[in-house]
Amino acid sequence: MLCVDVAINLPIKNLFRQYTYMVPDEFSFLDVGWRCVVSFGNQIVEGFVVGRVPAPAAMDKLKPVQQVLGTEPWFDQEMLSTAKWLAEYYMCSLAEAMRLFVPGRTSVKMKEKTVLAYTITESGRSALAEGDNRAKAQMLALEILAGSQTALTANELASKKVSQAILRALAEKGQVAVSEKRILRDSYANKVGTDETLSLTDEQQHAVDRITNSLTERKADIYLLRGITGSGKTEVYLRVTAEALQANKQVLILVPEIALTAQLVDRFKARFGGQIAVAHSKLSRNERGDVWYRMRNGEARILIGVRSAVFAPFQNLGLIVIDEEHETSYKQEERPNYDARMVAAQRCKNAKAVLVLGSATPSLETYYHAQKGDYQELVLSKRPLGQPLPQVEIVDMRQELADKNYGVLSRKLKRELQNLVQGDEQAIVLLNRRGYSTFVMCRDCGYTVVCDHCAVAMVYHTAGNNLRCHYCGKTLPVPQECPQCHSKRIKYFGTGTQKAEEELGTVEGLNPLRMDQDSTRAKFAHEEIMSEFKSGKYNALVGTQMVAKGHDIPRVTLVGILSADSSLRLPDYRAGERTFDLLTQATGRAGRGSKPGKVIFQTYEAQSNVMQQAAKQDYKTFAALELQNRKEYRYPPFCQMLKLTVLDRDEQNGINLADRLVNFLRTKENAENNIEIMGPFPALVGKVRDYYRFNVLVKGEDLSSVKAQIMQSEFKDLRNIYFDVDPASII
Ligand code: ADP
Numbered sequence: 001m002l003c004v005d006v007a008i009n010l011p012i013k014n015l016f017r018q019y020t021y022m023v024p025d026e027f028s029f030l031d032v033g034w035r036c037v038v039s040f041g042n043q044i045v046e047g048f049v050v051g052r053v054p055a056p057a058a059m060d061k062l063k064p065v066q067q068v069l070g071t072e073p074w075f076d077q078e079m080l081s082t083a084k085w086l087a088e089y090y091m092c093s094l095a096e097a098m099r100l101f102v103p104g105r106t107s108v109k110m111k112e113k114t115v116l117a118y119t120i121t122e123s124g125r126s127a128l129a130e131g132d133n134r135a136k137a138q139m140l141a142l143e144i145l146a147g148s149q150t151a152l153t154a155n156e157l158a159s160k161k162v163s164q165a166i167l168r169a170l171a172e173k174g175q176v177a178v179s180e181k182r183i184l185r186d187s188y189a190n191k192v193g194t195d196e197t198l199s200l201t202d203e204q205q206h207a208v209d210r211i212t213n214s215l216t217e218r219k220a221d222i223y224l225l226r227g228i229t230g231s232g233k234t235e236v237y238l239r240v241t242a243e244a245l246q247a248n249k250q251v252l253i254l255v256p257e258i259a260l261t262a263q264l265v266d267r268f269k270a271r272f273g274g275q276i277a278v279a280h281s282k283l284s285r286n287e288r289g290d291v292w293y294r295m296r297n298g299e300a301r302i303l304i305g306v307r308s309a310v311f312a313p314f315q316n317l318g319l320i321v322i323d324e325e326h327e328t329s330y331k332q333e334e335r336p337n338y339d340a341r342m343v344a345a346q347r348c349k350n351a352k353a354v355l356v357l358g359s360a361t362p363s364l365e366t367y368y369h370a371q372k373g374d375y376q377e378l379v380l381s382k383r384p385l386g387q388p389l390p391q392v393e394i395v396d397m398r399q400e401l402a403d404k405n406y407g408v409l410s411r412k413l414k415r416e417l418q419n420l421v422q423g424d425e426q427a428i429v430l431l432n433r434r435g436y437s438t439f440v441m442c443r444d445c446g447y448t449v450v451c452d453h454c455a456v457a458m459v460y461h462t463a464g465n466n467l468r469c470h471y472c473g474k475t476l477p478v479p480q481e482c483p484q485c486h487s488k489r490i491k492y493f494g495t496g497t498q499k500a501e502e503e504l505g506t507v508e509g510l511n512p513l514r515m516d517q518d519s520t521r522a523k524f525a526h527e528e529i530m531s532e533f534k535s536g537k538y539n540a541l542v543g544t545q546m547v548a549k550g551h552d553i554p555r556v557t558l559v560g561i562l563s564a565d566s567s568l569r570l571p572d573y574r575a576g577e578r579t580f581d582l583l584t585q586a587t588g589r590a591g592r593g594s595k596p597g598k599v600i601f602q603t604y605e606a607q608s609n610v611m612q613q614a615a616k617q618d619y620k621t622f623a624a625l626e627l628q629n630r631k632e633y634r635y636p637p638f639c640q641m642l643k644l645t646v647l648d649r650d651e652q653n654g655i656n657l658a659d660r661l662v663n664f665l666r667t668k669e670n671a672e673n674n675i676e677i678m679g680p681f682p683a684l685v686g687k688v689r690d691y692y693r694f695n696v697l698v699k700g701e702d703l704s705s706v707k708a709q710i711m712q713s714e715f716k717d718l719r720n721i722y723f724d725v726d727p728a729s730i731i
């Protein structure tokens with residue numbers, strides 16, 4: 001008797017176990033990769049077959065597999081080995097990893113939207129061959145059905161003048177067969193963009209040639225396409241996609257957020273039409289199921305989607321493109337904390353597919369790989385029509401204060417806005433809110449309190465009214481005056497956005513449109529705001545980070561960035577990188593049309609490396625300096641990091657558990673392997689929904705042995721410890 005090991009698709013207590021079930025004869029084909037239905041406890045649940053096993057001695061205790069889902073295994077070899085890798089790398093169970101690959105989380109059977117559809121039967125064909133002059137309408141219906149390759153729905157037939165009554169009559173005579181046809185939902189189905197034919201620049205052509213070469217040779221090469229904003233990266237994606245299709249392959253395009261990349265979707269639609277499926281984060285579970293189904297059965301050949309689309313099933317994957325690869329949204333911030341870029345690389349390796357990572361400001365990890373030669377770098381250094389990059393001017397806000405301008409807008413930005421109102425041009429004003437309220441800064445000289453061991457800003461804690469380093473735990477009292485210039489105007493940074501909006505309103509003729517979290521909740525809200533702005537009814541767009549990204553609006557000639565440095569002092573080693581990205585992206589919005597752009601950074605840290613290099617849009621210099629820093633202080637990419645978070649309703653229990661974890665990890669062996677254990681520290685947000693949170697950080701060149709130690713310990717089964725491998729933020 002055949003038995004199988006099944007991973008249960010449920011968030012159950014004993015996640016890491018698999019369970020053995022007996023296979024009834026009718027399912028004897030069952031093998032690794034199938035989805036099935038089994039009873040578990042008193043529930044009927046979905047399971048994934050992970051192995052065929054010999055029947056154990058106590059056979060009679062085994063329950064049978066009840067159902068088999070689908071008509072073929074859902075997991076092919078490539079998906080299975082990716083899932084296994086993911087479980088091990090990200091420290092989760094195989095069931096949790098596999099669950100990412102199936103549409104619809106825990107539902108036993110995906111609800112399919114179906115309609116009745118009709119096909120002609122053998123008896124229908126003979127009736128048609130014989131002919132019947134008294135039943136012209138029925139003959140016409142049979143003729144239409146005979147000429148169709150697929151089943152036709154009542155709607156499709158109605159448009160050809162075949163009524164329901166006729167279909168019923170034919171069905172009764174057995175001349176047509178009625179079945180259910182699955183309807184595929186596609187929110188984007190009716191959106192068609194416009195296409196243009198461009199002749200490639202030399203740099204674009206070179207990039208396309210190199211990538212095409214890897215496609216043809218079926219090499220699992222990884223490319224970094226580093227192109228300045230507006231250099232035509234999308235056109236490269238389009239061309240290599242066409243090449244992959246030519247080679248009969250499927251293509252996955254990952255984007256940070258669909259709403260922010262409407263233009264990219266439109267351009268793909270315009271070029272490849274109905275071969276595209278789109279999976280954004282606001283799709284219903286059923287819609288997502290449909291999208292995946294279209295990829296699996298080959299009906300769609302290009303999938304454009306957000307992070308989770310990296311788990312879609314393919315028939316024949318040839319290429320994955322990750323646009324804006326530096327974006328943090330590729331990292332899942334909940335269990336399992338996977339990084340879509342890593343998963344994509346793994347899938348490409350297993351499928352012998354090509355991976356293209358595109359960005360103007362690559363993550364330093366990616367850039368470092370390219371420097372070492374693990375990835376191949378392709379550079380687009382110019383805009384195709386030779387438009388110059390915008391001119392950036394840094395306004396030192398300390399000087400504004402010295403000159404008694406206590407407003408949020410600098411005099412320079414105000415003047416530029418006034419000029420703009422005269423012409424037929426538009427401005428974007430970015431309120432850099434990221435990082436507010438958390439650090440202490442002198443308003444007069446820009447001094448911030450930085451930990452002298454760790455080179456990160458210390459964080460203000462209301463609880464103790466003190467400053468704390470989130471890396472080493474050092475605390476300091478909040479200074480009463482600036483240690484550098486003795487000004488009393490040293491305080492935690494936090495106000496201003498409201499004031500900024502008010503002040504913009506006072507510029508005569510300026511008609512600002514706001515975009516923020518609240519105004520963009522709905523499915524297409526972001527696009528609607530963008531198209532309102534594009535239409536020209538407003539001459540300024542004001543908002544947080546999201547105004548900085550993705551879009552291409554020719555009439556925008558001015559970009560103002562308020563508190564350009566507020567993200568710089570986030571207590572995170574990536575603060576400089578994030579700030580550089582944001583400034584570069586925002587800068588790239590200006591001057592995309594015929595008129596050159598102008599950008600103003602308002603900052604208290606005019607001299608900082610990040611501000612200076614971002615103003616020159618000099619990624620290479622920035623990255624070289626930043627990598628040096630990372631090496632010196634031993635941060636990724638020069639080491640790996642693991643964040644362990646303990647949650648407990650009881651503060652002392654939480655501390656005790658975190659201490660136990662730290663003691664468990666502080667072994668001689670780990671010390672010899674140069675593995676640092678830091679903490680526990682209270683998390684930046686120390687208590688969430690009544691749970692206290694404590695972080696333990698692990699740092700080392702290779703953490704696989706530490707991961708294994710944890711996964712073989714009691715800690716693996718504790719539900720209140722979270723493992724975050726390669727954490728996006730360590731606070
Ligand atoms: P990126 O994604 O690199 O920021 P885009 O792909 O959005 O840049 O391209 C910017 C603009 O340049 C688009 O309007 C695009 O149509 C145009 N473009 C791209 N390639 C060419 C080309 N070879 N010739 C002319 N225009 C081009």
Ligand code: ZN
Pocket residue numbers: 442443444445446447482483484485486487
């Ligand atoms: Zn000072």
Ligand code: ZN
Pocket residue numbers: 451452453454455469470471472473474
């Ligand atoms: Zn420190």
